[in-house]
Amino acid sequence: xxxxxxxxxxxxxxxxxxxxxxxxxxxxxxxxxxxxxxxxxxxxxxxxxxxxxxxxxxxxxxxxxxxxxxxxxxxxxxxxxxxxxxxxxxxxxxxxxxxxxxxxxxxxxxxxxxxxxxxxxxxxxxxxxxxxxxxxxxxxxxxxxxxxxxxxxxxxxxxxxxxxxxxxxxxxxxxxxxxxxxxxxxxxxxxxxxxxxxxxxxxxxxxxxxxxxxxxxxxxxxxxxxxxxxxxxxxxxxxxxxxxxxxxxxxxxxxxxxxxxxxxxxxxxxxxxxxxxxxxxxxxxxxxxxxxxxxxxxxxxxxxxxxxxxxxxxxxxxxxxxxxxxxxxxxxxxxxxxxxxxxxxxxxxxxxxxxxxxxxxxxxxxxxxxxxxxxxxxxxxxxxxxxxxxxxx
Amino acid sequence: xxxxxxxxxxxxxxxxxxxxxxxxxxxxxxxxxxxxxxxxxxxxxxxxxxxxxxxxxxxxxxxxxxxxxxxxxxxxxxxxxxxxxxxxxxxxxxxxxxxxxxxxxxxxxxxxxxxxxxxxxxxxxxxxxxxxxxxxxxxxxxxxxxxxxxxxxxxxxxxxxxxxxxxxxxxxxxxxxxxxxxxxxxxxxxxxxxxxxxxxxxxxxxxxxxxxxxxxxxxxxxxxxxxxxxxxxxxxxxxxxxxxxxxxxxxxxxxxxxxxxxxxxxxxxxxxxxxxxxxxxxxxxxxxxxxxxxxxxxxxxxxxxxxxxxxxxxxxxxxxxxxxxxxxxxxxxxxxxxxxxxxxxxxxxxxxxxxxxxxxxxxxxxxxxxxxxxxxxxxxxxxxxxxxxxxxx
Numbered sequence: 001x002x003x004x005x006x007x008x009x010x011x012x013x014x015x016x017x018x019x020x021x022x023x024x025x026x027x028x029x030x031x032x033x034x035x036x037x038x039x040x041x042x043x044x045x046x047x048x049x050x051x052x053x054x055x056x057x058x059x060x061x062x063x064x065x066x067x068x069x070x071x072x073x074x075x076x077x078x079x080x081x082x083x084x085x086x087x088x089x090x091x092x093x094x095x096x097x098x099x100x101x102x103x104x105x106x107x108x109x110x111x112x113x114x115x116x117x118x119x120x121x122x123x124x125x126x127x128x129x130x131x132x133x134x135x136x137x138x139x140x141x142x143x144x145x146x147x148x149x150x151x152x153x154x155x156x157x158x159x160x161x162x163x164x165x166x167x168x169x170x171x172x173x174x175x176x177x178x179x180x181x182x183x184x185x186x187x188x189x190x191x192x193x194x195x196x197x198x199x200x201x202x203x204x205x206x207x208x209x210x211x212x213x214x215x216x217x218x219x220x221x222x223x224x225x226x227x228x229x230x231x232x233x234x235x236x237x238x239x240x241x242x243x244x245x246x247x248x249x250x251x252x253x254x255x256x257x258x259x260x261x262x263x264x265x266x267x268x269x270x271x272x273x274x275x276x277x278x279x280x281x282x283x284x285x286x287x288x289x290x291x292x293x294x295x296x297x298x299x300x301x302x303x304x305x306x307x308x309x310x311x312x313x314x315x316x317x318x319x320x321x322x323x324x325x326x327x328x329x330x331x332x333x334x335x336x337x338x339x340x341x342x343x344x345x346x347x348x349x350x351x352x353x354x355x356x357x358x359x360x361x362x363x364x365x366x367x368x369x370x371x372x373x374x375x376x377x378x379x380x381x382x383x384x385x386x387x388x389x390x391x392x393x
Numbered sequence: 394x395x396x397x398x399x400x401x402x403x404x405x406x407x408x409x410x411x412x413x414x415x416x417x418x419x420x421x422x423x424x425x426x427x428x429x430x431x432x433x434x435x436x437x438x439x440x441x442x443x444x445x446x447x448x449x450x451x452x453x454x455x456x457x458x459x460x461x462x463x464x465x466x467x468x469x470x471x472x473x474x475x476x477x478x479x480x481x482x483x484x485x486x487x488x489x490x491x492x493x494x495x496x497x498x499x500x501x502x503x504x505x506x507x508x509x510x511x512x513x514x515x516x517x518x519x520x521x522x523x524x525x526x527x528x529x530x531x532x533x534x535x536x537x538x539x540x541x542x543x544x545x546x547x548x549x550x551x552x553x554x555x556x557x558x559x560x561x562x563x564x565x566x567x568x569x570x571x572x573x574x575x576x577x578x579x580x581x582x583x584x585x586x587x588x589x590x591x592x593x594x595x596x597x598x599x600x601x602x603x604x605x606x607x608x609x610x611x612x613x614x615x616x617x618x619x620x621x622x623x624x625x626x627x628x629x630x631x632x633x634x635x636x637x638x639x640x641x642x643x644x645x646x647x648x649x650x651x652x653x654x655x656x657x658x659x660x661x662x663x664x665x666x667x668x669x670x671x672x673x674x675x676x677x678x679x680x681x682x683x684x685x686x687x688x689x690x691x692x693x694x695x696x697x698x699x700x701x702x703x704x705x706x707x708x709x710x711x712x713x714x715x716x717x718x719x720x721x722x723x724x725x726x727x728x729x730x731x732x733x734x735x736x737x738x739x740x741x742x743x744x745x746x747x748x749x750x751x752x753x754x755x756x757x758x759x760x761x762x763x764x765x766x767x768x769x770x771x772x773x774x775x776x777x778x779x780x781x782x783x784x785x786x
C-alpha cells in the first residue's frame with residue numbers, strides 16, 4: 001500500500017509524457033485506470049522494442065495501471081467515463097489542446113459530474129498560435145523552444161537532445177502540478193485545471209542563455225562539450241573510449257597539471273586563471289588532446305582518484321547496467337511481465353525513507369480490467385456483454 | 394499568499410540544482426530561509442552574467458527567498474540552525490553526500506530537534522562508490538549516467554546536453570519527493586529523509602535504450618537529429634536557418650511528398666512504409682537535403698500550415714523572447730531587482746487555474762534578512778551585534 005492509496009486517477013494518456021506522469025502516481029499507490037481505444041489502445045502498444053510480440057515500451061510506462069477499453073465517441077462510452085469520474089480525484093491526458101473537449105468530456109463537462117475534480121493535461125504547444133492544432137513531437141518542440149539551438153557542436157548545426165526530454169520533463173512537471181492541486185483540494189475542497197505545455201517545460205532549461213542575452217546582449221548557442229564557466233571542462237578521447245572532467249578553479253588546475261605531468265603549463269599566463277583558461281580554451285584543448293589520447297579510461301580514473309577533480313569515463317548502456325553507482329542506487333529493477341517475462345526497467349531516482357514506491361506490478365494487457373471496472377461501477381454482466389457486442393467497450 | 398503559505402523551509406542549497414528546487418517552493422508561497430556562508434554566500438553569487446556588479450544568475454534561482462548568513466562550523470551558528478529547524482517543515486541541501494553530517498547538522502541531528510522534519514537532499518552520486526566524495530559537475534554526471542553517449546552525432550563522439558539537465562532534472566525530482574513526504578506527514582505526522590542523486594535522475598532518461606538492449610540486444614547510441622521510430626524526422630538546413638519536422642506515418646508521408654512536389658518518391662518501394670523509410674533514412678536524407686536547401690523557414694511553415702505535419706524553425710534565444718507561443722504562455726517574466734533593475738526571467742510552465750505562483754519577489758542580497766530572522770527567533774539586538782562582531786553571523 002502506497003502513500004497515494006485511495007487516490008483514483010482516470011488516465012487518458014498515451015505515448016510517453018502523460019503515461020510517465022501517471023506511472024509516477026501509480027508508483028506511490030494511486031489507482032490509475034487507463035482508458036484506451038478499443039481498436040488497439042494506446043499507440044505505444046505498437047512501438048518497439050517488442051518481446052513475445054508485446055511492446056516493452058508500453059510495458060515500461062504503464063506499470064501498475066489498470067486498462068479499460070471504451071469508445072469515447074459513443075454516448076454509452078461517455079456515460080461510462082462520467083461514472084468513472086464521479087468518484088475519481090484526478091483526470092489526466094496528453095492529447096493536443098481541445099481533444100477531450102471535442103468529445104464533450106473536457107474540464108467544464110467533468111466539473112458538472114465531480115465539482116472538485118483535478119483535471120490535468122499536457123499538450124505540445126497550448127491553445128495559442130498556429131502550432132496548437134498539431135500533435136506534440138519531441139523534435140519539433142525542441143526546435144521551437146530554443147533548446148535544439150544550444151545543444152551540440154557549433155560546426156554541426158542545431159542538435160536534438162538524444163532522449164525525448166520534452167516528454168519526460170513535461171511529465172514530471174504535470175506530476176508536480178497535480179500534487180499542488182491535490183494539496184490545494186485537501187485544504188480548500190476545490191478542484192482545478194492543471195495545464196502544462198511541453199514547449200514551456202523545455203523553455204525553463206534556457207534560463208542561462210536568457211540571462212546572458214537580456215543582461216549582456218550575448219547570444220549563447222551550442223558549445224559542444226565545453227563549459228561557459230571554466231576550463232578545462234570537456235570530454236576527451238582516450239585510447240579506449242572517452243572521459244569527461246571538469247577543472248573548476250585554479251587550485252584544481254594546479255592539481256591537474258601535476259597529475260598529468262604538465263608542470264610547464266602552470267607557468268603560462270594564458271592559463272593561470274580560470275578566466276584566462278576560458279578565454280584560451282581552444283588552444284588549451286589542442287594541447288591536451290594528444291596527451292589524453294595516450295591514456296586509457298582506467299589510467300585516468302586511477303590518476304585522479306585521490307584528487308578533488310571529478311572525472312568519469314563516458315559509459316554506454318551496456319556498462320551502465322553494471323555501473324557500481326547505479327547498481328548501488330537500485331536504478332535498474334526487474335518486473336515479471338505476464339507476456340514478456342522478466343523485464344528490466346529503470347528504477348525510481350527518489351529515495352524516501354518512509355515511502356517506498358511500488359515497482360513490481362506489470363502493465364495491463366489491453367482492456368484487461370474492463371469487466372471488473374464496469375462491474376464495480378454497477379453495470380450488470382448482461383449490460384457488459386451487450387456493450388462488448390456493440391463495440392462500446 | 395500562495396498555497397504553501399505557512400510552510401517553512403531551511404535552505405542550505407547552492408549553485409543550481411538545490412536552489413531550483415527551493416525556488417519552486419517559494420513560488421507557491423513557502424517561506425524559504427536560505428542559509429549562506431558569511432564570506433560570500435552561495436558560490437552562484439560569483440557566477441555571471443553580472444549586471445550592476447550583481448549576479449543575474451543568483452538573482453534568477455533565488456527569487457522570493459530570504460537570506461541569513463552564519464558560520465555553520467561555530468557552536469553559535471549551529472545553535473541558530475537548530476533554532477531555525479525547531480519550527481521548520483523542510484530542510485534542503487545539495488552538498489556532496491555527508492557534508493552537513495560532518496558539521497553535526499545531518500538528518501539524525503535535526504530529527505532530535507524536530508522529529509517530523511523533512512530532510513531533503515540532492516547529491517551527485519549518493520553515498521556509494523569512489524565518486525561519492527566528489528562535488529557534482531553536470532558534465533561528469535552526464536558521462537557516467539550514460540546520457541552523454543546517446544546525445545549528438547555518431548561522428549562527433551559523446552556530446553554533453555547543452556543545458557545543465559542534471560541540475561534541473563534532479564531539482565524537480567527533489568521537489569516531487571518533498572511533496573510526497575509532506576503529504577505523508579499530513580497523513581501520519583511523521584517526517585522523513587528524501588534522498589535524490591543527479592546520477593539516478595539522469596538515468597531515468599535512458600528507459601528506451603535500456604529496453605532495446607535488455608530485450609533485443611541492440612546498443613542504441615547517438616543518432617543525431619533522426620528518430621528511431623520514423624522517417625523523415627530530422628532537422629534540415631534551409632536558406633535562412635534550420636527547420637525540424639516529423640513525418641510519423643504513411644498518410645503524413647503522402648502529404649509530405651505532395652506538398653514538397655516529390656510525387657515520384659511515393660512510387661519508390663524503399664520509402665512506401667514507415668519501416669522502409671526508417672531502414673533507408675540515410676538515402677532519403679540525401680535526396681531531401683538539396684530540396685530543403687532551396688526553401689526558407691517561412692516558405693516551409695506556410696507550405697505545411699494546413700497539413701497535420703508539425704514543423705518548426707529552430708529558433709534561437711533572441712527569437713524565443715518574441716515567439717508567439719512562448720509569449721502567449723507568459724514564459725518570460727520581469728522581476729524588479731533592487732540591485733540589477735528590471736530582470737527578465739523564465740516563467741512557470743505549470744498553469745493552475747486556482748493557484749498562481751508568486752513570481753515578483755526579487756532575490757535577497759547576502760544576509761539581507763539575518764537580523765530580522767534572528768530577532769524573530771528571540772535573539773536580542775545586543776546578541777546579534779556581538780555575533781556579527783565575532784563573525785558568527
